[in-house]
Amino acid sequence: MITTDICIIGAGPVGLFAVFEAGLLKMRCHLIDALPQVGGQLSEIYPHKPIYDIPGYPSINAQELVDNLMEQIKPFHPSFTLGERVEALERRADGSYDVIGSEKTVIHAQVVVIAGGLGSFEPRKPEIPGLADFEGRGVSYMVKNPELYRDKRIVIAGGGDSALDWTVFLSDIAREVTLIHRSDSFRGAPDSAEKVFALAESGKIHLLLQSNLTSVHGNGTLKQVGVTDKHKQEQRIETDALIPLFGLSPKLGPIAQWGLNIDKSAIAVDTTDYSTGVERIYAIGDINTYPGKLKLILCGFHEAALMAQSAFKYVHPAEKLSFKYTTVNGIHTF
Amino acid sequence: MEETIHITVEDQHGGIRQLEIPEGINLSLMEVLKASEYDILATCGGMALCATCHIEVLEGGEKLDPLNDAELDMLDTLPDASDVSRLACQIRLNPALDGLKIRVFGNN
Numbered sequence: 001m002i003t004t005d006i007c008i009i010g011a012g013p014v015g016l017f018a019v020f021e022a023g024l025l026k027m028r029c030h031l032i033d034a035l036p037q038v039g040g041q042l043s044e045i046y047p048h049k050p051i052y053d054i055p056g057y058p059s060i061n062a063q064e065l066v067d068n069l070m071e072q073i074k075p076f077h078p079s080f081t082l083g084e085r086v087e088a089l090e091r092r093a094d095g096s097y098d099v100i101g102s103e104k105t106v107i108h109a110q111v112v113v114i115a116g117g118l119g120s121f122e123p124r125k126p127e128i129p130g131l132a133d134f135e136g137r138g139v140s141y142m143v144k145n146p147e148l149y150r151d152k153r154i155v156i157a158g159g160g161d162s163a164l165d166w167t168v169f170l171s172d173i174a175r176e177v178t179l180i181h182r183s184d185s186f187r188g189a190p191d192s193a194e195k196v197f198a199l200a201e202s203g204k205i206h207l208l209l210q211s212n213l214t215s216v217h218g219n220g221t222l223k224q225v226g227v228t229d230k231h232k233q234e235q236r237i238e239t240d241a242l243i244p245l246f247g248l249s250p251k252l253g254p255i256a257q258w259g260l261n262i263d264k265s266a267i268a269v270d271t272t273d274y275s276t277g278v279e280r281i282y283a284i285g286d287i288n289t290y291p292g293k294l295k296l297i298l299c300g301f302h303e304a305a306l307m308a309q310s311a312f313k314y315v316h317p318a319e320k321l322s323f324k325y326t327t328v329n330g331i332h333t334f
Numbered sequence: 335m336e337e338t339i340h341i342t343v344e345d346q347h348g349g350i351r352q353l354e355i356p357e358g359i360n361l362s363l364m365e366v367l368k369a370s371e372y373d374i375l376a377t378c379g380g381m382a383l384c385a386t387c388h389i390e391v392l393e394g395g396e397k398l399d400p401l402n403d404a405e406l407d408m409l410d411t412l413p414d415a416s417d418v419s420r421l422a423c424q425i426r427l428n429p430a431l432d433g434l435k436i437r438v439f440g441n442n
Contacts, residue, residue, distance in 0.1 A: 045383060118377050118384065126413030160411035183417075187410040213413070247411030250377050250384050265375055286379075295379050 004030035005315045007099045007109035009086050012040020014285030014300030015115035016069040021308035023076030026334060027315045030107050031078055034085040034120035039066035041117060053298060075333035081105050085120050087254050095280060111311040114283040118250035126244050131216055138222025139242045149174045155225050155237060157213040158245035159183060164192035171205050178206040178237055180213055180227055263289050273310030274303045280314050282307045339427060342435040345372060357429050364423035372438050380423040382408050387422040393435035
């Protein structure tokens with residue numbers, strides 16, 4: 001078990017800066033993020049895009065901002081759990097929390113700060129009746145271990161890069177690969193698309209274009225999928241596995257189940273300290289909402305500062321908080 | 335005098351309404367739909383990342399600028415996209431859009 005003062009859920013720019021503001025008040029932080037690296041969207045989605053509204057920087061690349069934030073919080077020795085999504089929050093009798101991750105990591109903290117941005121990026125699932133019943137019983141939304149498909153019959157649905165790449169890769173491993181795509185062309189990397197067409201021509205894979213996955217069938221485990229073509233004719237395909245690859249979509253995920261006040265996928269907070277309605281739980285950055293909310297990094301930074309001032313009473317209940325400027329007081333590491 | 339852009343919108347339940355939008359407004363179609371209280375999340379705020387502002391263009395598709403790469407890439411990954419699918423966040427309002435007819439499609 002990891003023990004810390006503040007557990008920050010989300011290691012994007014606002015979560016990272018919260019470490020600094022907490023550190024000034026002698027509060028240690030542990031960050032947990034579903035992505036395998038820090039930086040949130042900035043590192044994952046637009047690392048090379050310039051950001052123009054960070055005070056003091058006329059222009060700064062997203063990744064550079066993340067790198068600078070990491071440098072800025074170094075004195076406060078934050079620790080990280082990356083590549084793990086938070087599944088649950090459990091409140092202890094003394095009011096503190098255990099934050100429990102999908103890989104069973106437990107982080108014990110006096111205060112929980114949700115800096116989850118858009119939420120965690122999760123596979124987008126097609127709307128097909130009964131599909132969820134076969135999850136883990138033939139249906140998976142990502143390929144974790146390609147060897148599981150050795151000598152199996154598989155159906156992949158989707159037209160993006162990952163659908164193309166996995167079709168090419170698994171065509172050497174699986175006994176039979178069928179790729180279903182709603183359009184008659186692919187927008188993905190031209191290389192991968194060419195390979196897929198070549199594999200189809202040589203008969204190594206089945207390529208069903210202008211077709212949609214419309215039904216799933218089986219008895220406990222997946223046995224067949226239904227594919228409907230542009231003439232609305234459905235055919236059944238015998239298969240051992242179905243891998244729908246329709247990209248990732250940001251979802252609030254388990255956070256929605258924590259009894260917080262959720263308003264249109266965001267957590268309602270009190271703007272005096274960015275606390276949620278639940279004691280010791282704060283929400284800062286893009287994941288919160290309040291009248292006049294702007295989803296800007298700089299607003300998230302401000303929210304982090306006010307949050308830290310308020311969280312202090314839970315971490316150091318016997319101490320009196322006195323506000324100090326870094327220019328006067330410097331940075332006292334621990 | 336300022337002109338008005340008329341856009342006919344069909345919601346997820348089949349309800350049809352005409353929006354009248356002042357011409358000078360510098361917004362995306364997603365922002366207008368949100369402001370008009372349509373049930374769309376638009377989680378990513380207009381970066382073509384989440385596809386929660388997925389719409390279908392029923393009439394007037396020729397009035398729109400062609401799809402950009404980010405929009406095409408995102409639409410290609412969607413399970414329920416069609417040939418007339420667009421992301422409302424990638425459509426900037428301009429007077430040429432007068433008479434457009436769309437269906438608000440996704441809210442996943």
